[in-house]
Amino acid sequence: MLWADFRRPGLSEAARASLAGWLADPARKLVGHDLKEVLRLTPEGAACQARLLDLMLFSYLLRSASGHSLEELALEGLDVKPISPREAGWDKGAEPPPGSVALLAYAGERVELVHRLLPALLRDLEASPLERVYREIEEPLVPVLLRMEERGVLLDVGFLEAMSRDLGRDLERLETEIFGLAGEAFNIHSPQQLGTILFEKLGYPAKKKTAKTKSYATGAEVLEELARAGYPLPERILRFREVAKLKSTYVDALPALVGPDGRLHTRFNQAVAATGRLSSANPNLQNIPIRTELGQRIRRAFVASPGFELVVADYSQIELRILAHIAQEETLIAAFRRGEDIHRATAAVVFGVAPELVTAEQRRAAKTINFGILYGISGFGLAQNLGGMSPKEADRFIQAYLDRYPGVRRYVQETEESARRTGQVETLYGRVRRLPDIGSSNWNLRENARRMAINARIQGTAADLLKLAMIHVEKRLRAEQPEAWLLLTVHDELVLEAPEGTAAAVGALVREEMEGVASLSVPLSVELASGPSWYEAKG
DNA sequence: CCGACGTGCGCC
DNA sequence: AGGCGCACGTCGG
Ligand SMILES: Nc1ccn([C@H]2C[C@H](O)[C@@H](COP(=O)(O)OP(=O)(O)OP(=O)(O)O)O2)c(=O)n1
Ligand SMILES: [Mg+2]
Helix, strand or coil: EEECCCCCCCCHHHHHHHHHHHHHCCCEEEEEHHHHHHCCCCCCCCCCCCCCEEHHHHHHHHHCCHHHHHHHHHHHHHCCCCCCCCHHCCCCCEEECCCCHHHHHHHHHHHHHHHHHHHHHHHHHHHCCCHHHHHHHHHHHHHHHHHHHHEEEEEEEHHHHHHHHHHHHHHHHHHHHHHHHCCCCCCCCCCCHHHHHHHHHHHCCCCEEECCCCCCCHHHHHHHHHHHCHHHHHHHHHHHHHHHHHHHHHHHHHHHCCCCEEEECCECCCCCCCCCCCCEEEECCCCCCCCCCCHHHHCCEEEEECCEEEEEEEECCCCHHHHHHHHCCCHHHHHHCCCCCCHHHHHHHHHCCCHHHHHHHHHHHHHHHHHHHHCCCCCCHHHHHHHHCHHHHHHHHHHHHHHHHHHHHHHHHHHHHHHHHHHHEECCCCCEEHHHHHCCHHHHHHHHHHHHHHHHHHHHHHHHHHHHHHHHEEEEEEEHHHCCCCEEECCCCCEEECCCCCCCHHHHHHHHHHHHHCCCCCCCCCEEEECCCHHHCCC
């Protein structure tokens, strides 16, 4: 048994190799908090056979209501406020000198805290059905995520730099137009200044105020409505926002984050999302644009390594299929068994056209409706979303929708009841989300918790399935396609790279594992694509 | 100067 | 409607 912490400036090659050697024995147990970071100390590609006892993941599974940093666990469980990284010497990019007293105290304390916190959490886990979720999903996923992070994804930096220059010129031009229409210069990025210009200086009809500060709302929906009313300035602001957002968040930011290998290395966080999903940060590669033409151009910068092709596999309508299964919704089950596209079918009904004639735009709107109604949207919200429908009409639409899918209504009612009874909901695999507010006397809190409950079972089950599929895919790749790499996961999608010529075989393997990961009342279906960049590999 | 917060928006 | 992370402006320490 080894109790270990990470962040060891100056850790020698020999120490790293010896750690890797130790971990190669399946009889070993590695204990710590956030063990992916401990495993990162071993040489890339080193296999880990040891059991992992990860306090962060224990806490994530058992106490789904709070944060899971060691600091938070220590404060809540032991009433101890540990030494901060800053006190240890990490300050403004600086690292503590190896062997410094502050560093030793910090690292020692962290191991001690794990030592003190572990027994209770381990006992709770072992007495819980969540032990299986840990052993079969979260624990084996750790080395899979580490390998993906270390591989990274190749970025065409030159392409984005050229794009940045173009967009910079676009923004200058837009800025000039906007100042002209406004009659003065101001900071377009400031919602406050923009609100003053639009609603005071120019006297446009103010629609609503923001939630917290009660200032003028200037979000896209507000600007779109003004633009529809014929005002020219809001349309230019919208375009400015789109370009500025994509330029600063992606086009300029990503090239600065590539490592010496020319690749982007995200971090997949396994203990953040309340539903069991993974999240991605530094950089977030789960929100790369795709919707707009400009967004699609950005996707072209995500490319396969030389001699490789990108392979993308994504579940088709995963959450609706899970709903059909959990709710045993007969109409939905039958539709999926016939191979129908539910978003398309909804669009056909809503827009009154034949399914074959549904446009991409209409299908997108129908998607919003399907997810919106499923997760408890109000008549007001739906009317807002669709435009051209009154809240009353939208209410009737929702009722008609629930009549057409009576299992959905039943699912919503049963989920609400059991959540109220137990204060929590569970996924198909027993992952738990605690929702104490479901019993609140405050209507707002209670309603929020109710919608979270309805969503969590489904979103969480989808997360379970994808995590399980990732573990299976990785295992088979190592045995059958050892040159192929998992790179990214985006909630219902896996991105891989495979040596040219093997994309079809790799894709087939991935599809088998994803579609076969569970046997539900409806088939799971995976869309496959491949190409030189993430753009081509998504159609 | 820094961190926290609010607004807004990218993705699923 | 649910789930995330990040850029920017603003404000207070
Ligand atoms: N606003 C959204 C968008 C997506 N999702 C969830 C449900 C989806 O099943 C999953 C994947 O998103 P997609 O956009 O891929 O949705 P679909 O797979 O259902 O549609 P498509 O057939 O267009 O891929 O994420 C959600 O809850 N809310
Ligand atoms: Mg999809």
